[in-house]
C-alpha cells in the first residue's frame with residue numbers, strides 16, 4: 208500500500224535544445240516521509256519538479272501518483288490529485304495583502320471569485336488558521352512586497368496549504384532565509400509531516416536537509432546517482448564526487 212500511495216517517476220527525460228536536463232530519471236518518494244532531492248547546480252532538480260507538477264511536459268517517461276498516471280495532466284489537475292508546490296523564486300502577489308494572497312490560492316480570479324469569495328467565510332477562517340500556524344498572522348493586512356524574503360516564502364507555503372495537499376514539494380525553502388526563520392521552516396516541515404503530509408524538498412542547505420529528511424535522493428546530470436537516509440548520504444563517495452566535481 209505504501210508504494211501505491213507514493214510519487215514515482217520512470218525514465219523521465221527532458222532536453223532544452225542540446226541541454227539534457229533530465230536523463231531518464233527513475234525515482235520513488237514514499238508516502239509519509241520527508242524526502243529531499245539534492246544535487247549540484249544544474250543537475251535537473253527544478254526541471255524534475257516542473258515535469259512532475261505539469262508545468263512542463265517531459266519528452267518521455269512517466270509520473271505516477273498513488274498508482275495513477277499523472278504525466279500529461281495540467282498543473283491544476285495535479286494540485287487536485289493532492290500535490291502542492293512552492294517555487295525557488297517564491298510566487299506571491301506583491302501588492303496584495305498577505306491574507307488576500309492566501310485566499311487567492313483557492314479562489315478563481317475575477318467576478319466568479321468575488322461572488323464565491325463573499326460567501327466563503329470558512330475560507331477566510333482557514334487562511335487565518337494557516338497564517339497563524341506559520342507565525343505570520345500579524346502581517347495579514349500588509350502588502351506582501353513589504354514582507355521579508357523568508358516571510359514571503361512562508362506566505363507562499365500558506366497559500367499552498369490552503370488546497371490541503373497530501374504531498375508538498377518545496378523548491379529551495381531555505382534560499383535567502385535568515386537562521387531564525389530557517390529553524391521555523393524545519394520545525395514546520397516535521398510537524399506537518401507528523402500530521403500525515405509527505406514532503407519532497409529541493410534544497411542546497413545541507414543542515415536543513417540532514418536535519419529534516421527521512422530519505423535523500425541525489426541527482427547528478429539529470430538522474431539519481433545515490434539515495435538513502437542522511438547517515439548514508441553524508442558519507443557516500445559518489446555524492447561527494449558529484450559535489451566536488453571529481
Ligand SMILES: Nc1ncnc2c1ncn2[C@@H]1O[C@H](COP(=O)(O)OP(=O)(O)OP(=O)(O)O)[C@@H](O)[C@H]1O
Pocket residue numbers: 223226227228246247248249250251252253254255
Ligand atoms: N527553460 C530552460 N531552457 C533552457 N535550459 C534550461 C531550462 N530550464 C533548465 N535548463 C537547463 O537544464 C539544466 C537543469 O536545470 P535545473 O534548473 O533543472 O537544475 P537544478 O538542479 O534545479 O539547478 P539549481 O540547483 O541551480 O537550481 C541546466 O543546465 C539548466 O541550464
